[in-house]
Amino acid sequence: MTAFTAYCACDAHAPLVPRLFERRELRADDVAIAIHYCGVCHSDAHQIHNDWNNTVYPCVPGHEIVGRVTAVGPEVTRYKVGDRVAVGCLVDSCQQCAPCADGQEQHCQQGPTATYNGKDRITGETTYGGYAERIVVREKFVLRVPDALDPRYAAPLLCAGITVWTPMRQHGVGKGSKVAVIGLGGLGHLGVKLAVALGAEVTVITTSASKAEDARTLGAHHVLLSTDAKAMLAAMNGFDFILDTIPTRHNVNPYLMLLGRQGAMVVVGAIELLEPVHGALLMRNNRSLAGSLIGGIADTQELLDFCAEHQVLPRCEMIAMPEINTAITRMLANDVKYRFVIDMAK
Amino acid sequence: MTAFTAYCACDAHAPLVPRLFERRELRADDVAIAIHYCGVCHSDAHQIHNDWNNTVYPCVPGHEIVGRVTAVGPEVTRYKVGDRVAVGCLVDSCQQCAPCADGQEQHCQQGPTATYNGKDRITGETTYGGYAERIVVREKFVLRVPDALDPRYAAPLLCAGITVWTPMRQHGVGKGSKVAVIGLGGLGHLGVKLAVALGAEVTVITTSASKAEDARTLGAHHVLLSTDAKAMLAAMNGFDFILDTIPTRHNVNPYLMLLGRQGAMVVVGAIELLEPVHGALLMRNNRSLAGSLIGGIADTQELLDFCAEHQVLPRCEMIAMPEINTAITRMLANDVKYRFVIDMAK
Structure with a gap:
């Protein structure tokens, strides 16, 4: 187990606070990622404030994640340590139903596993998102960030x-x-x-x-x-x-x-x-x-590749992790052009 | 001019009554039709009762018309006297815009001319529909009833x-x-x-x-x-x-x-x-x-041909013209399986 810091909501009315979490042991097809950037999505605010009546606390938001691979499980074939990777709104799905077979994991008939405030398909534990130093994700749901795409700008592509x-x-x-x-x-x-x-x-x-x-x-x-x-x-x-x-x-x-x-x-x-x-x-x-609801893994990879090729870059305002509460307040007041991105190194 | 009888509404609250109308002189591309059958559409009741605040009285409803050609103008090429023909919801359109060019006359950018309660594009006079012995329609908006299609059953295809x-x-x-x-x-x-x-x-x-x-x-x-x-x-x-x-x-x-x-x-x-x-x-x-709004002329012809080939026949209850007021009352009470059709010969 490796400890890491994440910012989490502990109830609907309190600000996000840093807290130590334990990284899960790598499964055979897991990829461990050191997070460098995470976008701040409007839905993060909804989840933090329990607007949809389904938030499980503590809640670590964030599903626009960009980082580097730090370790891989023995069955991982597509990624190696050091690769630039990304994770979006989904970290797992049943992989059995027609939508999954068609690459539309967001419409998985059993319900996909959300990157945060989801339920791990094996342990049933709550998933934690990208307002954090680290995350572990099943290989199939990890995306490749093309070399030509500035990683700071890749984050908002993963959900927005x-x-x-x-x-x-x-x-x-x-x-x-x-x-x-x-x-x-x-x-x-x-x-x-x-x-x-x-x-x-x-x-x-x-x-x-x-x-x-x-x-x-x-x-x-x-x-x-x-x-x-x-x-x-x-x-x-x-x-x-x-x-x-x-x-x-x-x-x-x-x-x-x-x-x-x-x-x-x-x-x-x-x-x-x-x-x-x-x-x-x-x-x-x-x-x-x-x-329309987000998109599947293959389509998300297509988007990252398209944005690298055509240099389509979101406009972002970079913030440090401790600035997150101010950023969320500003986002809810439409005071951002056009996406906050947390830079973990700031 | 030839006089003919049609049933018309004279105000929103009175029953339909028979009245004599004059058939318009044939234009070069006009087809004159003796009406044999006319379906009774839900929208006829809306128009009779001025539910849409646009009814011009007297109003002769009916846009599911089947009959035989009795005369043609000198430029008519596709129909001759005696042909079994039909007329649906539209009797004219601008024939210039993109929807008209694509055979979607119902979406004509200048607005198509409705079979009744419409405005003739040349004279500006109100159009009169199929609750009548006769109608005159521009050739382009006249449909052919295939021999294999029982004409009694063709009527409800023209709108429903x-x-x-x-x-x-x-x-x-x-x-x-x-x-x-x-x-x-x-x-x-x-x-x-x-x-x-x-x-x-x-x-x-x-x-x-x-x-x-x-x-x-x-x-x-x-x-x-x-x-x-x-x-x-x-x-x-x-x-x-x-x-x-x-x-x-x-x-x-x-x-x-x-x-x-x-x-x-x-x-x-x-x-x-x-x-x-x-x-x-x-x-x-x-x-x-x-x-979705009705359909274009070519698509309506396709439907008539399809129904002839596959013998898709609406279920109708045949009525005589003088029974129309009772039929409308019953239709509004959902007491019909599934379409009233006026048989002008009854």
Whole structure:
């Protein structure tokens, strides 16, 4: 056993505090990782505060993990000590069902094992995440960070990135696609960058004129103010795909109107009830309102490779581990461009 | 000018009454049709009663029209006097925009011309529908009724049929698809028959155990009672495609749960606000909630040809024109299996 420090929540109302944990003994197919960077995800705040009524305390958040291999179990074949690796939202799944066979472990019929606040499939113990010095993960769920990808920027790809990548791939976003992105936060800013890199014509939809300049520096070709009724009307029927990253309950109808024939709007942020959808807006143009949940391991590797090749890098604000409580408060106030990343060496 | 009798609504509260109308002079590309059969659609009742606040009185309903050609304009090439023909929900469109070019006239960017309560693109006069002895329609919007298709049964295909056909084709329903149909009315019963004919494994979802036998005689392989919580749980994640024909505001969440990965549920009946959808249900399995609006002219012809080849025949109750008011009252009380069809010769 090796002791290491992690920042954990001990109840829903207290700040995160450092605490010593024991690293689990390596299983035959385990990879031990020294964590160098960990992104701070909006869902971390939900879990810390028990917003979903399922948090097990102590809770060590963090599922955007980048580091180096420090040890491997005897059956590990793809990684060796020193390799630059990453871990996302999942650390295990049944590996037996159709979704697992298709590389969609996030939809595992038995439920995948979450990187933190999950339940280890062998011991039943709670899993602990990346706000920590170390983690041990089954080889199958460890990703390779390409040499060409700056490891500081790889972290936000592991959740924010794959969350927006999967629906764009599923719905065939590419050259000639007309794409809109609603919301310019951790997810939205990556949606813009990835859609542009895929060759789409990209519009950012925002309530705030002040974000227009930001949107353009991210590569967006157009900005549409949702408060400008005339502009919204002029944009009606104009998009093939809309990525909706709004993280709270909201009215999707004004956006649905913007979809052209067989267009799809995909909700990736709001894990709650939406305002009532009007059936006629779905029927007009045969539109669809869809959802998408993170992504599978193979797709996440594809994303890391794509971002290395096209140098798609998230915009991050680097923090030291002890700054985490301030960072979470700022994130909840939308005061970050666009993702906090913990640098364990700071 | 030729006078003919049609049944029309003169205000939202009065019954339909017979009245004499004048047939319009034939334009160069017009086809004059003697109407033999006309289906009674749920939307006819909405229009008669001005539920959508857009009815122009007098209103002659009816957009499931089957008859024979009695005269043609000089430029008509595809039809001749005596041909068995049909007219559905549309009688014109701009023929210039991308949807029209793609054969999706229902999504015409200038708005298609509805068969009744529409506005003629040349004269601006109100269009009158199929509760009548005659109609004149532009050749492009006239369909051919194949010899192998009993004309009595062709009528409900023109709106109910194409409404369920289009989304099944768009979403690739075929051999091996697991399809559920919610609601067993005019639309739903055709959804079952067409999905079966396309080779799908079909389940009818209903609140009423008494409909189970009916569902099976229509060809459904399974029946799922939505009131049976245990059965609903067992069916979770099981369907590729769900056709939702419920015509009023309802809660789609219990049905969304039944969709498997990338599964789509398509709303074709409820032209109003739905109960709030839960974002997490869309994200799980990357599901989508879509809509679909009738269908284009080429697709409607494809449907008529398919039904002739596979002998997919709606179940109809034939009525005489003077029985129309009783029929509408019974339709609104769900007292019809499954579509009233007016037989003009009765």
